Amino acid sequence: MLKGTFFCVDAHTCGNPVRLVTSGHPNLLGQTMSEKRQHFLREYDWVRKALMFEPRGHDMMSGAFLYPPCADNADASILFIETSGCLPMCGHGTIGTITAAIESGLLTAKIPGKLIIDVPAGQINIEYQQTGEKVDWVKIYNVAAYLAHQDKILDIPGLGVLKVDVSYGGNYYVIVDPQENFPGLRHWSAGDILKWSPIVRKAAQEKLSCVHPHDPTVSGISHVLWTGDTLSDGSNGANAVFYGDKAIDRSPCGTGTSARMAQLYTKGLLKVGDEYTHESIIGSQFVGCIEAETTVGEHQAIVPSIKGWARIIGKNAITVDDADPYAYGFQVV
Ligand code: PYC
Secondary structure (H helix, E strand, O other): OEEEEEEEEEEEEOOEEEEEEOOOOOOOOOOOHHHHHHHHHHHOHHHHHHHHOEOOOOOOOEEEEEEOOOOOOOOEEEEEEEOOEOOOOOHHHHHHHHHHHHHOOOOOOOEOOEEEEEEOOEEEEEEEEEEOOEEEEEEEEOOOEEEEEEEEEEEEOOOEEEEEEEEEOOOEEEEEOOEOOEOOHHHOOHHHHHHHHHHHHHHHHHHOOOEEOOEEEEEOEEEEEEEEOOOOOOOOEEEEEEEOOOEEOOOOOHHHHHHHHHHHHHOOOOOOOOEEEEEOOOOOEEEEEEEEEEEEOOEEEEEEEEEEOEEEEEEEEEEEEOOOOOOOOEOOO
């Protein structure tokens, strides 16, 4: 039986995929995107798996559904989907979604160049520049970011002791800076990052609890951010973000850049107004900025912004049919 046909605009943000699903939206219950995300995860996770996993997707695949706004002041809402689940917030996903939606005529801003978007992690403001039919760049004023744990020690069997921080930028990141047992991301292969990240993440999850003070459904360390030397002109920092079971972000990672800026701000290495050009494993760049200081619960926090670009690479009509033994996808882990 045909379970659904999903039309998609496929794009990438600075190298990382964004599959904007333009039809087949499940009817989600809830007043907020956080509630709708919970409903999707309970009832419709098969849609995510079918569209993100092989053979229709791959280890790095991520995407989004655009929904009507939840709040009166908003233009639209985004539900993020990817191989590991539904992220509360995704920076590269937002840049790709907004670009693909505007260029495809699916979203029109009430005020050209400005949008207010509801996401599961809260509400974000967007600025974008359009020339003709193309969106040149998208700038996200992200949810507040804060450093949750500082200078914590993890003992990793086979690797040794690591000193790490944990920071929130829309997802919780364990951040590993170069040190005795980690020479920096440019000295490791992608295979090294894939090998050690799940082990470091598990050790951090077991030792360091993280629950967002405003939304307990946003909890737990999901991403590992490794730092190191830059490749590209103008970069202030470089990172490789591991997420899901086998994914390394090809973009500089919007929520990761937000988390990184919150870490550097709390440690006195960045201040309000500073720009931070952050580079990915492939050398692509986002421009981050610390827009303002704020608080999250009892934590000192920042309002980060991230600016980047995306390009549409194709259109897809994906069918999910029970006659296919792999209709709901698989992963080779
Ligand atoms: O850009 O926020 C991001 C992101 C999260 C996971 C992959 N990209």
